[in-house]
Amino acid sequence: MNTKKSTVIPVINIQGQNCTGCATSTLCSEYPSIKNVLLQDIIPGFKLEFIFHPNIMTASGNLAMEILENTAKEKGYVLIIDGAIPTNDNGIYCITGEKDGRKSTILEETLKLAPNALLVIALGTCAAFGGIAAGNPNPTGAQGVGDIFLTNKIKTPLINVPGCPPHPDWLFGTIEEVLTKGLENIQLDDFRRPKTYYGKLIHENCPNRAYFDEGKFARKLGDEGCLYELGCKGSITYADCPKRQWNGRTNWVIGSGAPCNGCTSPEYPDFVGDFYERIIDLEVPANEKKVKIQKKIII
Amino acid sequence: MKKIVIHPITRIEGHLKVEAIVDNGEVKDANISGTMFRGIEIMLKGRDPRDAVMITQRICGVCPEPHATASVNAVDDYAGLTNKIPENGILMRNLILGTRSVCDHILHFYILSGLDYVDPARVLEYNGSDKDLNTLKYFLRQGYSKPFLPRDEIDYKFDAETTNAVVSHYIKALDIYRKAQQAATIFGGKWPHDAAIVAGGVSQQLTADRITEFMWRLEEIVDFVKNYYLPDVIAVAKTYSEYLEIGKGCQNLLAYNSYRTKSNGSYNDTLFTGGLVNNIDKYSEININNITEDVTHSWYKDSEPLYPGEGKTEPAADKKEGYSWVKSPRYNGEVYEVGPVANVLSTYLSKRDPYIKNMVEDAISEIGGNISNMYSVAGRHLGRVLSANIITDQLLDWARELKIGEPTTVEYDPPADGKGIGLCAAPRGALGHWLNVKDGRISNYQVITPTAWNASPKDKDGQPGPYEQALIGLKIKESQSPIEILRVIRSFDPCTACAVHLVTPKGNLIGKYKVV
Numbered sequence: 001m002n003t004k005k006s007t008v009i010p011v012i013n014i015q016g017q018n019c020t021g022c023a024t025s026t027l028c029s030e031y032p033s034i035k036n037v038l039l040q041d042i043i044p045g046f047k048l049e050f051i052f053h054p055n056i057m058t059a060s061g062n063l064a065m066e067i068l069e070n071t072a073k074e075k076g077y078v079l080i081i082d083g084a085i086p087t088n089d090n091g092i093y094c095i096t097g098e099k100d101g102r103k104s105t106i107l108e109e110t111l112k113l114a115p116n117a118l119l120v121i122a123l124g125t126c127a128a129f130g131g132i133a134a135g136n137p138n139p140t141g142a143q144g145v146g147d148i149f150l151t152n153k154i155k156t157p158l159i160n161v162p163g164c165p166p167h168p169d170w171l172f173g174t175i176e177e178v179l180t181k182g183l184e185n186i187q188l189d190d191f192r193r194p195k196t197y198y199g200k201l202i203h204e205n206c207p208n209r210a211y212f213d214e215g216k217f218a219r220k221l222g223d224e225g226c227l228y229e230l231g232c233k234g235s236i237t238y239a240d241c242p243k244r245q246w247n248g249r250t251n252w253v254i255g256s257g258a259p260c261n262g263c264t265s266p267e268y269p270d271f272v273g274d275f276y277e278r279i280i281d282l283e284v285p286a287n288e289k290k291v292k293i294q295k296k297i298i299i
Numbered sequence: 300m301k302k303i304v305i306h307p308i309t310r311i312e313g314h315l316k317v318e319a320i321v322d323n324g325e326v327k328d329a330n331i332s333g334t335m336f337r338g339i340e341i342m343l344k345g346r347d348p349r350d351a352v353m354i355t356q357r358i359c360g361v362c363p364e365p366h367a368t369a370s371v372n373a374v375d376d377y378a379g380l381t382n383k384i385p386e387n388g389i390l391m392r393n394l395i396l397g398t399r400s401v402c403d404h405i406l407h408f409y410i411l412s413g414l415d416y417v418d419p420a421r422v423l424e425y426n427g428s429d430k431d432l433n434t435l436k437y438f439l440r441q442g443y444s445k446p447f448l449p450r451d452e453i454d455y456k457f458d459a460e461t462t463n464a465v466v467s468h469y470i471k472a473l474d475i476y477r478k479a480q481q482a483a484t485i486f487g488g489k490w491p492h493d494a495a496i497v498a499g500g501v502s503q504q505l506t507a508d509r510i511t512e513f514m515w516r517l518e519e520i521v522d523f524v525k526n527y528y529l530p531d532v533i534a535v536a537k538t539y540s541e542y543l544e545i546g547k548g549c550q551n552l553l554a555y556n557s558y559r560t561k562s563n564g565s566y567n568d569t570l571f572t573g574g575l576v577n578n579i580d581k582y583s584e585i586n587i588n589n590i591t592e593d594v595t596h597s598w599y600k601d602s603e604p605l606y607p608g609e610g611k612t613e614p615a616a617d618k619k620e621g622y623s624w625v626k627s628p629r630y631n632g633e634v635y636e637v638g639p640v641a642n643v644l645s646t647y648l649s650k651r652d653p654y655i656k657n658m659v660e661d662a663i664s665e666i667g668g669n670i671s672n673m674y675s676v677a678g679r680h681l682g683r684v685l686s687a688n689i690i691t692d693q694l695l696d697w698a699r700e701l702k703i704g705e706p707t708t709v710e711y712d713p714p715a716d717g718k719g720i721g722l723c724a725a726p727r728g729a730l731g732h733w734l735n736v737k738d739g740r741i742s743n744y745q746v747i748t749p750t751a752w753n754a755s756p757k758d759k760d761g762q763p764g765p766y767e768q769a770l771i772g773l774k775i776k777e778s779q780s781p782i783e784i785l786r787v788i789r790s791f792d793p794c795t796a797c798a799v800h801l802v803t804p805k806g807n808l809i810g811k812y813k814v815v
Binding site for chain 1: 306445
């Protein structure tokens with residue numbers, strides 16, 4: 001019984017030093033819902049087939065690791081990685097699993113699976129740039145996928161979909177855009193983020209922008225006004241949160257009266273100072289060329 | 300004797316490995332280890348205490364809101380704000396933690412555990428008109444099967460009709476999970492990783508339309524808990540009734556007070572009553588000063604068991620006796636299990652609330668058991684749905700108490716030095732954060748998570764942790780990944796990113812150990 005009518009895109013999602021927040025965010029995708037994504041065509045004529053995803057697959061242990069081993073030998077799959085990749089001590093700080101008594105780290109799995117993938121998507125800020133896992137003093141040498149590619153000379157196309165967590169639309173929308181326009185027509189910024197979602201600063205579309213322009217700043221949480229003095233990083237953070245909003249448009253960070261943490265940025269959570277204190281050493285609005293880049297990023 | 304290794308355990312949060320020594324179809328010994336480490340407490344040192352509320356949520360993206368709750372409780376405690384939080388702040392924190400905990404329980408039963416009890420492939424034989432089941436049937440008829448297949452052998456027991464019903468609820472649970480997270484986001488700002496939970500209260504401002512929207516969104520969630528989730532757990536307990544006896548564990552329970560509620564005009568009471576339960580049904584009060592952490596079989600230099608606030612931990616990854624990054628929390632040196640069963644039984648046995656008493660007794664009689672059956676695989680699922688039921692019954696009342704136009708936060712003006720402790724009932728059980736501040740910056744931060752209690756390794760007296768005790772003596776049908784072991788482990792709802800993050804080596808060096 002094999003009557004698959006659509007083009008099937010096999011998807012492998014492996015997890016590094018993650019918190020599973022990328023998965024719980026994705027699980028809350030609205031249109032398409034996760035039910036649509038798992039059981040139906042994501043867009044007419046294209047079906048994603050999740051052959052490996054630790055949070056939803058039935059198989060465990062040896063059987064699960066066999067799937068990865070067999071897939072690595074084939075080509076033509078999309079590899080999604082969430083979570084950072086620890087590199088200290090041969091990557092021992094994150095083990096994907098073991099087969100027949102042999103342990104395999106997320107670093108080994110990435111090196112094995114990435115070269116044969118059609119496309120690698122680094123999902124979330126940890127996979128894209130190291131994120132929380134690489135937070136100062138980066139105890140395990142955690143790196144983003146791009147740094148791993150650079151070190152190991154992997155040339156597979158890479159798209160970063162950062163955010164802590166990433167909005168589900170940023171992931172599925174990117175996949176839809178790749179399927180619709182072709183990979184070569186996706187516009188990425190200097191940090192390999194799709195411009196469709198990360199092309200503008202939060203600041204540019206913020207409903208509090210008028211307060212900023214007229215100099216009305218909130219002095220404590222709960223006050224009316226721009227949250228800049230309370231630590232908001234929206235003026236240096238690229239994402240479309242103000243327009244897209246979160247969780248079925250019920251709310252978003254600044255909408256809830258809280259300052260933006262700058263979670264889609266390469267240096268999150270360290271480069272802009274305390275979360276609830278005014279941005280230090282930066283002009284506003286800043287652009288990333290003014291931001292001190294401490295990490296190597298593939299461009 | 301034979302060693303069975305299951306690694307990874309899928310359909311949980313994080314990276315977990317089980318090693319079981321099996322003889323003649325019976326587990327003789329078991330070692331549990333978490334296999335991912337980040338060191339988040341190290342990153343917290345030197346930061347603004349308020350940042351901990353955001354950073355510690357990133358310990359876990361399945362249960363960030365209890366970390367936000369415990370962390371903000373610790374920061375409020377340090378800043379002397381605990382009794383100054385405005386009523387709106389207390390209520391919104393309850394609504395965020397409560398609604399998201401219900402989501403978490405639903406996620407665990409259907410998406411994480413469900414495939415251990417129902418076979419979605421049987422929907423191929425379905426001939427009815429349910430839209431979701433027909434979507435799944437069409438998916439299967441085209442030859443798709445992943446991620447449901449391949450799988451190891453599983454002794455599915457439900458008849459076709461019940462299978463179809465529970466599978467359709469599995470698909471519905473995906474929608475309910477999303478919708479319930481949306482409801483909580485009205486107050487929390489974003490799922491996962493709430494932004495609005497801040498030192499001093501909740502930053503979300505209240506309007507009539509937001510509160511009303513939340514109330515109406517609740518309707519479908521309450522209906523799902525009572526009319527789908529609860530009956531489905533009871534069906535599993537009745538059909539897989541051997542699991543009312545399997546996976547007993549250590550049979551000591553520990554819980555913290557959680558969800559502040561009003562009594563005589565002030566917020567000094569809690570919905571869940573903390574405490575200890577021993578000898579099946581003997582309740583006593585808890586003194587958190589009796590909690591220590593043992594490192595005998597963890598990869599740290601040996602030391603006497605220490606109170607978490609004094610956390611002194613030096614890594615020793617090549618230590619011969621070590622087999623886990625998880626330390627062993629103990630209470631008075633004894634092994635304790637935490638989780639919804641502990642929260643519910645501790646509240647029930649302290650016998651203060653007739654409504655909770657009736658709910659627990661009705662559920663236990665419905666499955667044809669007694670209170671001792673709560674200490675089992677099926678009992679843990681039942682404890683979880685009862686916890687969800689108790690919480691959902693409060694959500695509407697809490698939302699009604701919100702007062703538009705009144706403050707939601709109080710100003711944060713902390714001392715330079717101090718300490719704070721924050722506790723709460725996370726979806727997986729007792730969660731504690733211990734905060735020390737010097738010169739306005741975090742000097743030490745310790746977290747003891749529910750999964751650290753439950754997945755802890757053996758201690759200095761050789762007492763195995765709760766997972767290990769629940770596995771020892773288990774009868775299994777030998778295969779690569781025996782379903783009996785997986786059902787026992789998943790009944791605890793493991794969250795290993797939570798458990799393993801908590802090592803706090805002194806200094807920056809983590810130490811080295813070799814891959815074997």
